[in-house]
Amino acid sequence: MPQPAAPTPRALPRASVLDTLRVAGTVAVPLLARGLIVRRPGAVRLAEAVDGDRRGVRLFQRLRRTYGGGPLRLRVPGRRIVVLLAPEHVHRVLAQSPEPFSPATKEKRSALGHFQPHGVLISTGADRADRRRFNEDVLDSGHAVHRTADAMVGEIRREVAELVDVAARDGVLDWDAYARTWWRMVRQLVLGASARDDEALTEDLHVLRATANWAFLHPRRRARRARFLDGVRRQIARAEPGSLAASMPFAHVSDRTDPEQQVPQWLFAFDAAAWASYRALALLASHPDALSRAREEIAGRDLSVPKDLPFLRAVVLESLRLWPTTPALLRETTAPTRWEGGRVPEDTLVLTYAPFFHRDDENLPEADRFAPELWTGPRTEADWPLVPFSAGPAECAGRNLVLHVTSTVLALLVDASGEDGPRLVGRHPLDPDAALPGTLDPFSLRFALGPARG
Incomplete structure (x- = not known):
């Protein structure tokens, strides 16, 4: 008796050619123009002007109405x-990384290979497991406050104090001054005090990242x-107290690890943290209630002593939700996978467009307003996917370190600004009673930190 034929696997819904071109023109090309590895300020300014x-987000909402819940093949x-x-598909992909959804996509390997060919983000198999363990050890991933935070906070306080002096002298805090201070601070946090003024090192990295675009x-x-x-290797060898380099001798290391090639990613991540913290300062400057809460959180605290600052961490997380520094989360299938809509073959690029989920006003009531309460209450894996640091086994290993550094910088700036500041100058504030812009150019933001004049 003949056996019944096996059912033909269903194919995923496929976008039309026109909708594929819309995704390319509305999302992919603008993201590439802005620069995925290092931002191009002119392109970011243009993206803000057109609220890119x-x-x-509007396009992806239309795709969902047209094709259903996907995944949607372009x-x-x-x-x-x-x-x-x-949302359930985002949770699945991030929870099942790195297998069968590998972060080491062809696109990432071709870009990050320009400056960290053995970095953990583009590693696979045993190499990835080894390098991930090293990163978690050095970055102290499981703790809100890094084990060497006493020394780190001292360096942060000195640099912020100098920045406040510069802002007082110039009458304004602008991006150029903030970025110079930020990189002096980051070089010390990552590599040690002797790297503070080694601008040539980070200029080399900037050139390599610009090439990686x-x-x-x-x-x-x-x-x-x-x-x-070579410059990174020399700094690591010094293992200066209080730096991440000083933690490296105590971390898991094998002949697979390539410690110096993990450092570029830390520096790269801190660049994105600069944009996030500067935008977070704009949120505080434009939302009086939040600024009052921030002042309450630091009132009476000795800011020279490392502490977790939950509200200011939430402000940074909101900055990252509203304006993700990694808007495209990429995974590549290492085996065929099955979905309600059909089968996804091996070697398929899977794209999560973070702004769509972070700012989807059809499902998220807080989509376009500043809502730090999203990060101060209990959250579960079933919650709507807010993924500023990715999530799951491949979540950014530096999440806690970045949040502690950025919240400490914000605390010091708020403390130094007195009762009147910080205040946005030279542009309209971000109106607490109106929808926040979909794109915010950090490079054009300027602040007054001292007492209001007149």
Whole structure:
């Protein structure tokens, strides 16, 4: 008796050619233009002018209404790409990383390989497990306050005090002054006090990251990369107290680890933290109730003593929700996977467009307002996916360290600003009673920190 034929696996819904072009023109091309590895300020300014990320959210909402919950396959020649439209699918992909959803996509490998070819983000298998363990050890991932935070906070306080003096002299705090101070601070936190003024080191990294924006379209700058990694190696060898380099000898290391190639990612991540903290300062400057809560949190505290600052951490997380510094979370399937809508083959790029889930006003009541309470109450895995640091086994290992550093910087700036500041100057404030913009250019923000004049 003949056996019944096996059912043909269902195919995923496929976007039309026109909708695929809309995704490319509204999301992919603008993100590439802004720079995925290092931002191009002119392109960011233009994205703010046209409120680019809000356009992306509206497009993805329309795709969900048209095609359902997905995953939705795009019609891209030469590359299988699906986009996620349902929260449960985001949870699944992030929870099941790195297998069968690997963070080491072809696109990431071609970009990050310019300056960290053995970095954990583009590693697989045993190499990834080894390097992930090293990162977690050095970054003290499981603790809200890093084990060496006493020394770190001392360095942060000195740099912020100097920044406040510069702002008082100039009458304004602008991005250039903030970024200079930020990088002096970060070089000390990561590599040690002797790296404070080593601008050549981070300039090399900046050039390599700018090249990485072009991914496989630009040849490797091998001599520049070798010089940069040699500089990192020399600083690591000093293991200066209070730096992440000083924690490295006590971390798990094997012949797979390549410790110096994990450092570029820490520096890279701190660059994004600068944008997030500067935007967070704008949120505080524009929301009097939040500024009052921040003052209450630091009132009577000795800010030279490391402490977790839950409300200010929530402010930074809200900055990252409202304006994600990693808008595209990429995974690549290492095996076929099955979904309600059909089968996804191996070697498929899976895209989570973070602004869609962070600012989806059809499902998230707080989508377009400043809502730090999202981060101060209990959250579960079943909650709507707010993923500023990704999530699951591949969540950013530096999450707690970044949040402690950024919240400490905010605390010191709020403390130094007195009763009148910080205040946004030279532009309209972010109105607490109106929808916040989908895109916010940090490079054009300017603040007054001292007493209001007149």
